[in-house]
Amino acid sequence: MSEKKAAGGLQGIVAGQSAISTVGVGGIGLNYRGYDINDLAYKCSFEEVTYLLLKGHLPNQQQLNELKTLIQQKRQIPCKLKQILETLPKESHPMDIMRTVASIVGILEPETKSGQEYEISIRLISLFGPALLYWYHYSNTGIKINENTGKDSIAENFLKLYHLKSEIDPLVIKTFDVSLILYAEHDFAASTFAARVTVSTLSDFYSGITTAIGTLRGPLHGGANEAAMQYLEPLRSIPQADQFLNSRYQSKQLIMGFGHRVYKMEDPRSPIIKDFSLQLSKTANGDPTLLAVSQHIEKRMIEEKKIYPNLDFYSASAYKQCGVPTPMFTAIFVISRMTGWGGHIIEQRSNNKLMRPVSEYTGPAKKQFVPIEMRNKANL
């Protein structure tokens, strides 16, 4: 067996085949099942992209209508899940809630036979937002929300349930919807790869998803949108932004929301979400200072470090202007990436082989065994 030398972080290693998306092929570009991310973001809904990623093709009108009806049904929160959510502390991190929801649904509605992947994916995509917001409102104010907001899209349902309003600004809904499209799929990103490893052992669908949620959470991956907002929030002027950047440069700390393993130039998703974040900044509820600071940081990072913003950087200001609290940012990423994870689990299972790489051993040479009574005398 020929073995390729290990690269740190598996950088540049082709770890399998996939027909779902192209990430940075030739250094640029992102396509889902052959469709350019710009077309999908500006001309499609998240529901169409969900269908595309899970079924392999865009839906026709009837298929889309059926999917929307299914989503409406599948957003109902089971009573037992509500009871559990009511016991969870308000200090819990939303990512812990998401991981727990996936796990509890895996117990209440287990995967019992083959061919259930599409239905379970739609169940989780539809339920994650309502369940998170049920916990959020109950734990903070004792209100038990009604998760059914009729035929609303995933985006509109989330925003209505969070804000407890029956009308949401269409630009806010569109921005949120576009963010879901942009976050939906990204090839063998760490969380997707983790899900594929888990199901390659013939484990169940929900175990693949809980693995993925745990992997997404870290700030080098999905947690970067929350981490970006945490440093952006207190910066209310350009001098403050300069002071922040200079001190990070000096201490050689990472600037979250910048850089990417694959894209070494611009992340193709970044200008799209920036466009919507800028549009929001010009509205009555927008935050032009946040955008001015963000653009200044972007300009300096490109000019001085040649490091470009990734999707997480302008998602932070976009979500903030949608009125969503910072700790929920990565949980929203879960709702979206559930589509990509579902597509990858289906693909992995269609041609499964246990994922079990080898390491390059760097430990001690073979040693003579030392009995326990001799160990304090021996040079171990």
Ligand code: CMC
């Ligand atoms: N801030 C400051 N310096 C950076 C950054 C950053 N955000 N990203 C990369 N660099 C530097 C890095 O320190 C290294 O410098 P040097 O060569 O002097 O040691 C150089 O750029 C190359 O970086 P790298 O660590 O070899 O690149 P990588 O491919 O291993 O890392 C990354 C990719 C995403 C982990 C990294 O860019 C990073 O930590 N970014 C911040 C976290 C972040 O925004 N993550 C979201 C990624 S995109 C969405 C997603 O996948 O969820």
